[in-house]
Amino acid sequence: MVTTKHSSLPPNADLTRADSLAREIFSDIANKWALLIIETIGDNTMRFSALRQGIDGISHKMLTQNLRMMERNGLVERTVYPTVPPRVEYRLTDPGRALRKTVDGMCDWTQRYLGDIEASRRRFDG
Amino acid sequence: MVTTKHSSLPPNADLTRADSLAREIFSDIANKWALLIIETIGDNTMRFSALRQGIDGISHKMLTQNLRMMERNGLVERTVYPTVPPRVEYRLTDPGRALRKTVDGMCDWTQRYLGDIEASRRRFDG
DNA sequence: CCGAATCCACAACGATACTG
């Protein structure tokens, strides 16, 4: 799905395949850790440990897991410097930077509507 | 967090509170079901059953749960018509429509980079 | 320092049944 327009019938095999792929990708990135990682890397080149420091509450496991996923999807580029101890740096790829723009929009939205949301919550909870 | 710029030290109690609230909201909406619901409602006014039909793979429970959360945060407006059987309609609020714009961006992004991502995956998996 | 694997606690989720 993900596409805004409704699929025209009858279903075409190729379209449904592209659709399910789109859904898969969408499910991959529509999770808070992935989006926070994108925001945190931003224009920087960051080490694993720096990312872990920069993203409050993320566990070692979640960070590696999401970074792998994002590398697989071509959102981040992973550079290993074979020193000892090893040094691994992450930066956004071109698609990653493009996605970042929309994530920035979500962050702006959060800031913009913070007050409204807080008020709405109070109304709802009361 | 969520804010792009780094917090300046020393930490201010109000800022950290706003920050943790932002994180909470961000965590609420940065999930695939919420985003898919927003996309599916779009400019329409939709009944619960229509939403369920329109969002492939969502369960009754997940749909209600997310709709409640979104109503609480003021993203959707819920209208109950006390007929029998009951009729409940959902539509996006103003903040909801604003958020929708950025979600649209994510969907566009997915379509735009579908091929690149597929290629990246093949490279990674091989 | 970074990553993978193991263990397991607990939350998320689907299915089902019941209410207005």
Place this chain on the structure above:
DNA sequence: CAGTATCGTTGTGGATTCGG
């Protein structure tokens, strides 16, 4: 039709450990 509650299962995610 829409919503809530309960239950059983799955699976997510944290803690820990080991390896390069």
